[in-house]
Amino acid sequence: MPMVSMRQLLDEAAKGGYGVGAFNVNNMEQIQAIMEAARETQSPVIVQASRGARSYTNDRFLYHLMMAATELYPEIPIALHQDHGNSPDTCKSAIEMGFTSVMMDGSLMADGKTPADFEYNVRVTREVVDMAHARGVTVEGELGCLGGIEDGHGSDADPLAHLTDPDQAVEFVERTGIDALAVAIGTSHGAYKFTKKPTGEVLVMERIEQINRKLPHTHLVMHGSSSVPQELQDVINKYGGKIKQTYGVPVEEIQRGIKHGVRKINVDTDNRMAMTGAVRKVLTEKPEEFDLRAYMKPAREAMKEVVKARMIQFGQAGHASDYKPIPLEEMARRYKETPVTV
Numbered sequence: 001m002p003m004v005s006m007r008q009l010l011d012e013a014a015k016g017g018y019g020v021g022a023f024n025v026n027n028m029e030q031i032q033a034i035m036e037a038a039r040e041t042q043s044p045v046i047v048q049a050s051r052g053a054r055s056y057t058n059d060r061f062l063y064h065l066m067m068a069a070t071e072l073y074p075e076i077p078i079a080l081h082q083d084h085g086n087s088p089d090t091c092k093s094a095i096e097m098g099f100t101s102v103m104m105d106g107s108l109m110a111d112g113k114t115p116a117d118f119e120y121n122v123r124v125t126r127e128v129v130d131m132a133h134a135r136g137v138t139v140e141g142e143l144g145c146l147g148g149i150e151d152g153h154g155s156d157a158d159p160l161a162h163l164t165d166p167d168q169a170v171e172f173v174e175r176t177g178i179d180a181l182a183v184a185i186g187t188s189h190g191a192y193k194f195t196k197k198p199t200g201e202v203l204v205m206e207r208i209e210q211i212n213r214k215l216p217h218t219h220l221v222m223h224g225s226s227s228v229p230q231e232l233q234d235v236i237n238k239y240g241g242k243i244k245q246t247y248g249v250p251v252e253e254i255q256r257g258i259k260h261g262v263r264k265i266n267v268d269t270d271n272r273m274a275m276t277g278a279v280r281k282v283l284t285e286k287p288e289e290f291d292l293r294a295y296m297k298p299a300r301e302a303m304k305e306v307v308k309a310r311m312i313q314f315g316q317a318g319h320a321s322d323y324k325p326i327p328l329e330e331m332a333r334r335y336k337e338t339p340v341t342v
């Protein structure tokens, strides 16, 4: 199966009332872990790459690994998504490389750090929508700012200072024509999201419900949504790591979001922690070991188990063969029929 647009995956998820995990990748083992999890659970899947991942893989390695994934897992619908594009140029190069979806994060300036104003965000996002939709490619935008810095993106600011405003979200979606909207509700990138199990004061799920009431047909996206399970922290620390006690986004809160329009859930930290814990365990228990496969295989297996669990929890499991892929050309034709008019 060729790669499909993320829009199609999210439209199907909306019909079925489930969410789709978007998992970040940097190398072959992570792609393999996701694809095996998708096969075992029969899930459609979003694979995403940050700018850092694209430079780490020189783009071409990533591209060909993804081509291998489509060859080896023909029954799985896969969308390849640019995570946190910082400029129209970044999105353009992703589209030229074969990404079927891009995020234009105009909530921040091109440095990926400085909060941008609303008009800037509308302008750059609309520019990307015009360019992407002409090729049938999906666009995710972001309004409001998330906290934390991971992989060189994100704002340092207090995540509560810039929650997404529901009325502004309506204007943003109308003026840009985006397919999916990333909302700021108090989550952060990275491992250190909350210092205790989050309450509604710091993880403002209510905001998602308000936005969903005003924008019932817009696919919402939760960033920074790793759950950072205690057992993953414990494995790392048991084998010589130094992870400070931390709390992520509880899966039941994500499930609550899915009931209110959340269709894409970004997960990266949990997978990083699972792999790191597995590598540490092997190297600690067998310090004489130097065959990469001795630790990369269990690392890949550990990530697969986390991804499988999320696929089941988000509800995407079992939906891989529900629909036929729509070619990007056909998606482009549909966008042309219903242009953004504002």
Ligand SMILES: [Zn+2]
Pocket: 084, 189, 223, 224, 266
């Ligand atoms: Zn993000």
